[in-house]
Amino acid sequence: MSRKVLIMGLPGSGKTTLARELVPLLNAVYFNADAIRSQFNKDLGLSIPDGIQQARRMGRLCDRVVEAGVFAVADFICPTEETRGAVRAPF
Numbered sequence: 001m002s003r004k005v006l007i008m009g010l011p012g013s014g015k016t017t018l019a020r021e022l023v024p025l026l027n028a029v030y031f032n033a034d035a036i037r038s039q040f041n042k043d044l045g046l047s048i049p050d051g052i053q054q055a056r057r058m059g060r061l062c063d064r065v066v067e068a069g070v071f072a073v074a075d076f077i078c079p080t081e082e083t084r085g086a087v088r089a090p091f
Contacts, residue, residue: 003070051077
């Protein structure tokens with residue numbers, strides 16, 4: 001069973017609201033793309049290639065948590081199939 005829960009959608013669609021409700025139910029570690037970008041991925045802009053890199057890094061963070069046996073919940077905008085694939089791909 002996968003322990004990586006990825007919540008993707010358009011801006012304002014309720015991703016963060018859903019994630020914040022789900023995290024305590026799963027006792028999960030929560031990763032919000034906006035917080036990760038502002039704190040750890042300051043080197044990335046908003047271009048598609050940077051979005052792919054952001055998604056890849058978010059996926060890797062989630063994978064590390066899952067390897068420790070804990071649920072990971074991440075919410076972010078993934079506007080292209082390539083960005084969605086980058087976050088889902090194993091490290």
